[in-house]
Amino acid sequence: MTHPAPDHPLAPATALIHHSYLPPEGFVAPQPAVHKASTVIFPNVAAMRARDWKDKSGYTYGLHGTPTTFMLEERLCALEGGLQCLLVPSGLAAIGSVSLALLQPGDEVLIPDNAYGPGKELARGELARFGVTHVYFDPLDPQDLTARITPATRLVWLEAPGSVTMEFPDLCAQARICRERGVISALDNTWGAGLAFAPFDLLGDGSLGVDISIHALTKYPSGGGDVLMGSVMTRDASLHMKLKLSHMRLGMGVGANDAEAVLRSLPSIGLRYRAHDAVARRLAVWLQDQPHIAQVLHPALRSSPGHAHWKALCGADQDGLGAAAGLFSVMIDPRYAQQQVDAFCDSLRLFKLGYSWGGPMSLVVPYDLASMRSRPSPHLRAGTLVRFSIGLETFEDLQADLTQAMARAFAAEV
Known part of the structure; x- marks a missing residue:
């Protein structure tokens, strides 16, 4: 498709900006086109x-x-x-x-x-x-x-x-x-x-x-x-x-x-969300039985605060298993000092230290919970809070990473 030619030949620099060719309409592909613009041209x-x-x-x-x-x-x-x-x-x-x-x-x-x-x-x-x-x-x-x-x-x-x-x-x-x-x-x-x-x-x-x-x-x-x-x-x-x-x-x-x-x-997004959820849930259940962990905070766990509300709102999805994101936190037992919790996070090899979540790589962040809340939280056990964002790695690899990091950091109790 072309536009009417100008009254006189254009210089190359001008012709590059005002070239008359436009691609034909009707191109359809799985991914939509990318349109970039500040200025939008009006016909009149x-x-x-x-x-x-x-x-x-x-x-x-x-x-x-x-x-x-x-x-x-x-x-x-x-x-x-x-x-x-x-x-x-x-x-x-x-x-x-x-x-x-x-x-x-x-x-x-x-x-x-x-x-x-x-x-x-x-x-x-x-x-x-x-x-x-x-x-x-x-x-x-x-x-x-x-x-x-x-x-x-x-x-x-x-x-x-x-x-x-x-x-x-x-x-x-x-x-x-x-x-x-x-x-x-x-x-x-x-x-x-x-x-x-x-x-x-x-x-x-x-x-x-x-x-x-x-x-x-x-x-x-x-x-x-x-x-x-x-x-x-x-x-x-x-x-x-x-x-x-x-x-x-x-x-x-x-x-x-x-x-x-x-x-x-x-x-x-649906496939990824379910994959994050499945591995996160398995890890959360497994961590409940680890001696270094005082509490696991994941809405799908019965012991987690507000579980009944999660089940009522999200529990009908995925064949009755409910839907949850790949995110959970743990309270590290208070007998471990902050420097041991930090060493645990530093010892992780697959979990990377970084904010945000929802990507392919698993992340870990330790938090100072006392500085984040203005009121008491009696539903939370004493300890140091660490949050995990589960990526798309396998359960077995992440489980092994957590196991070796806990062995390194918590070997000597205080």
Whole structure:
């Protein structure tokens, strides 16, 4: 396909920019095309004036969407059950964009005490500077959430399970409380990934769901440990527009190649999620019997805090085995000093020291739990907390790695 030739021959430099050839339409392949643009070309002034950046009916500027980002948004909606989706540069950016879009000076936001740490830091830092107060609530006690909602409460953050300590809340009760009190609920659904449960249809009959689901696409949707991206999803058009307008004013955008990477990984997310889950669960069960471990925190274990809530919400999947991510934590017995716990982590060969999760490589991180919680946690045993993210290695290899590291680090008791 060619365009009409110019009135006079163009210089080579100009011809390279304004070349008349366009490839024919109709090319279809398993992977979608990658469209990169800041500038979007309009056919005429009338079209430029008529197009609206607020919907997917056309293109106006790269920051407002390309065929590649629109396709990723729509596929993510299919994954989580949303109707509208916004892409942002990270999971933390998703938390921040929701907070900045919906809160103003004098408002209050409620946050579970076991929420993602950087999200709590956002509330303590930027939101506090903007005149927004925050209050922590007990994620395992729905009545505590009810008691802490005030006329100033505009947003309640939910997380299932809790960050690092893996408590699984009564998410249905929490969502119901927020709905009854007329407060917007926003869920960090990174662990569930749209696979363990449906955030907008918690009961399976369309009667109950959260208002907003944010997702760190960095984790399971990417699957490679090489992309930073997040999403903000809703089913309410007016709420979506509030979020979208703020998203535009903040200049949020993602790179086309990052969007391509997530699009390429999405078809295998279910297979990968189940693989992570299967090995993580076997290791968690095995670690329960190891003498160095005081407690294993994994929602699928009966002894783990909130297990009944996990089973009620996630237990029907995978032939009744339930669905869970490849993430769990352990409390190392308190008779071992911090330096021994650190030596255990350093002695691991396949588990690498690093943050995040959902990629092919297993990771380990020791945490100072006392610095992360504002209230007592009687459901947690004494000890030092270590979190594992299980990758795609085999159970036998990871089990052997844990065995040799425990033998090295915990041989001499104190």
